[in-house]
Each structure stands twice: as structure tokens, then as C-alpha cells.
Amino acid sequence: MVLLKAVLSAMPSYTMTCFKLPKSLCKQIQSILTRFWWDLKPNIRKMCWVAWDNLTLPKNAGGLGVREIEVFNDALLAKIPWRLLRNPNSLLGQVLLNKYCKYENLLECLAPGNASHGWRGILAGRExxxxxxxxxxxxxxxxxxxxxxxxxxTEQRCPMGPAPENLQGLRVSDLISPLSAEWNSR
Incomplete structure (x- = not known):
């Protein structure tokens, strides 16, 4: 288990912090991890006595804490946009936000056609x-x-259903009475 976590899981970690790996590559890495765990030799396949879902559970939940590669990639990618949102004045924030979302918010900007793979990874983490x-x-x-x-x-929710045409640009401040700071019931 130490070998799995220290070597096989850690090797792609640096790449996963910067780039969104294709699903096929994540599946290949995951397959190597499972085969290493379950098989005796590369050409001798053995019975899987413990389900992979149980191996990936945290240790306090009865699992072994092995990481799902695709989920781990998403988690690592989400750290960068979170840092950009929390500290947009950092050097990284100034460079990236001025290049890719100069006129809009990071949570709303689109990827330009000439965006780097790194920026596309940041946008994947943003999602x-x-x-x-x-x-x-x-x-x-x-x-x-x-x-x-x-x-x-407690949970992230927005109104359901299509917005009426005349209310599409409505802001929450339009629903609050400016004098009393209470909900405007009219």
C-alpha cells in the first residue's frame, strides 16, 4: 500500500495539478494501480477479493484511502481557481486574470480559442x-x-424554471427594499 501511494499515485500528481488528464489516461493509470494491487505478476491475473469502491474509501470509513485518479485530478485542478478567486492580486492572479478574463469574472469567462492547456485545466477546476x-x-x-x-x-440552489423575458436581468438587490433592507413583497 505504501508503494502504491508513494510511487504510483504520486507520479502523475504534478501533471494533474496543472492539466486535465484525458479520461482514457486516468483509466489506464487506475488500471495499473488495480493490477498492481490485485495481481501476483503482470501476466497472472488473480481474483479481486475487495471491490475497488471499498479500497478508495477513506481509512476512517473502512477503506484503504486509495485515490480515484480522475477525481483526484479534478480536486487538484480546483485548487488553482480557488486561489485565484481568494487572492486575485497575487502575481499568478494578475497575469492569468488580465490575460484571460480582463473584462469578466473568473466564474463566468469563456475559454478563448488560443487558450493554453494550463488555462483549460483551470477552467475545468472552476467547474x-x-x-x-x-x-x-x-x-x-x-x-x-x-x-x-x-x-x-445548506445546499447550493437557484430558482428553477425559465426566467420570464422581462425579468432575466433581475438582481437580488431588486427584491430588497432599500429603505428597510427587508424583502420587498411588491
Whole structure:
């Protein structure tokens, strides 16, 4: 197990922090890990006595803590956009954000045709973050009613259904009375 974690799982880690690996490559790496764990020799296949899903469980849940390569790649890629969101004034943030999303937010920008593989990896990590990030309402000026997750503090939710044409640009601040800072019921 030490050999699996220290060598086979760690070798692609640096690449996975920068680039989104193709699913086929992730499956190949995963296959090498499983075959190393289960087989006696490369040409002698043995019975899999423990399901792979059980091996990938954390140790405190009864597993061995082996990482799923594709999920691990996504987690490593999500760290960079998170750092860019938390500290946009860092050197990395200034360079990347000024090059790729000069006029829009990192969470909303699109990949230009000439984007590097590194930037495409950052955008793949951004999609992981977008699934779990939500807004704290505050004054609501930056929150789009129909697009942003703002309805719940326990799970990320936005209104369901299509937005009426006349209300597509509606912000949460439009739903709050500016005088009393309470919900405008009209």
C-alpha cells in the first residue's frame, strides 16, 4: 500500500495539478494501480477479493484511502481557481486574470480559442468550484436571481424554471427594499 501511494499515485500528481488528464489516461493509470494491487505478476491475473469502491474509501470509513485518479485530478485542478478567486492580486492572479478574463469574472469567462492547456485545466477546476459555491446575499447587487446559487445556506440552489423575458436581468438587490433592507413583497 505504501508503494502504491508513494510511487504510483504520486507520479502523475504534478501533471494533474496543472492539466486535465484525458479520461482514457486516468483509466489506464487506475488500471495499473488495480493490477498492481490485485495481481501476483503482470501476466497472472488473480481474483479481486475487495471491490475497488471499498479500497478508495477513506481509512476512517473502512477503506484503504486509495485515490480515484480522475477525481483526484479534478480536486487538484480546483485548487488553482480557488486561489485565484481568494487572492486575485497575487502575481499568478494578475497575469492569468488580465490575460484571460480582463473584462469578466473568473466564474463566468469563456475559454478563448488560443487558450493554453494550463488555462483549460483551470477552467475545468472552476467547474468543480461552481458546483459547490454559493452566495451570501448581503446587499444583493452582484447576485443574479436566475443564474446564481443564493437560495439556501445548506445546499447550493437557484430558482428553477425559465426566467420570464422581462425579468432575466433581475438582481437580488431588486427584491430588497432599500429603505428597510427587508424583502420587498411588491
Amino acid at each position: 468543480i468550484i461552481k458546483r459547490g459555491v454559493g452566495w451570501i446575499v448581503g446587499d444583493g447587487r452582484n447576485i443574479k436571481v436566475w443564474e446564481d446559487n443564493w437560495l439556501s445556506t
